[in-house]
Amino acid sequence: AQSVAQPEDQVNVAEGNPLTVKCTYSVSGNPYLFWYVQYPNRGLQFLLKYITGDNLVKGSYGFEAEFNKSQTSFHLKKPSALVSDSALYFCAVSFISGNTPLVFGKGTRLSVIA
Amino acid sequence: GAVVSQHPSRVICKSGTSVKIECRSLDFQATTMFWYRQFPKQSLMLMATSNEGSKATYEQGVEKDKFLINHASLTLSTLTVTSAHPEDSSFYICSARFAPEAFFGQGTRLTVV
Numbered sequence: 001a002q003s004v005a006q007p008e009d010q011v012n013v014a015e016g017n018p019l020t021v022k023c024t025y026s027v028s029g030n031p032y033l034f035w036y037v038q039y040p041n042r043g044l045q046f047l048l049k050y051i052t053g054d055n056l057v058k059g060s061y062g063f064e065a066e067f068n069k070s071q072t073s074f075h076l077k078k079p080s081a082l083v084s085d086s087a088l089y090f091c092a093v094s095f096i097s098g099n100t101p102l103v104f105g106k107g108t109r110l111s112v113i114a
Numbered sequence: 115g116a117v118v119s120q121h122p123s124r125v126i127c128k129s130g131t132s133v134k135i136e137c138r139s140l141d142f143q144a145t146t147m148f149w150y151r152q153f154p155k156q157s158l159m160l161m162a163t164s165n166e167g168s169k170a171t172y173e174q175g176v177e178k179d180k181f182l183i184n185h186a187s188l189t190l191s192t193l194t195v196t197s198a199h200p201e202d203s204s205f206y207i208c209s210a211r212f213a214p215e216a217f218f219g220q221g222t223r224l225t226v227v
Contacts, residue, residue: 032214034216036218041124041205041221041223042220042221043120043207043218043219043220043221044158044207044218046215046217049214049215051214088155090157090158092216094214094216099145099146099211099213100211101148101160101163101209101211101216102209102216103160104157104158105157106156106157107155107156107157109155
């Protein structure tokens with residue numbers, strides 16, 4: 001079975017500091033990994049994905065994530081946090097590219113303090 | 115890129131009435147769509163998989179008679195919450211895969227009063 005763990009419910013970071021939101025996964029086979037952001041009462045906005053290729057993936061709004069196969073991790077990072085980055089972040093996994101649903105982590109609330 | 119449109123974005127209904135939520139793939143065909151439910155400050159829980167031209171597949175614990183799913187065309191799936199009650203109040207989100215991507219609707223905030 002595939003699963004995703006986001007070990008932190010809440011991450012607090014000062015504006016301008018680097019941020020990391022952690023994600024580990026468990027799948028059999030090669031995973032497809034995604035990060036989404038959600039603002040209050042809104043749908044999910046796609047940030048980035050890892051399908052294959054370079055382990056460091058760059059996405060929207062200055063976010064990036066590194067796929068680490070040995071540690072089964074896909075942590076989301078940004079060099080310099082903005083107050084507007086405050087939101088709910090979801091990591092998701094799929095191990096088949098066809099018509100299967102994504103499996104989501106429980107989400108991590110990021111709070112960037114001015 | 116591919117877009118999934120969900121309507122309405124919010125709806126308030128009286129207890130005992132039914133509410134229909136539409137999910138459309140705007141520029142691609144989706145033989146399969148997914149319906150999720152999200153409780154406040156929680157993750158997305160898969161409710162059901164909607165299959166074009168056949169019956170939906172429901173996750174364990176989801177009442178298929180309460181949450182009716184119809185996927186009559188390659189671009190439209192509907193979720194009808196029947197005889198809604200306050201405990202059905204939630205945020206509902208649909209999704210479709212355009213491999214390997216996944217696209218999500220804007221979500222529907224349902225409030226049952």
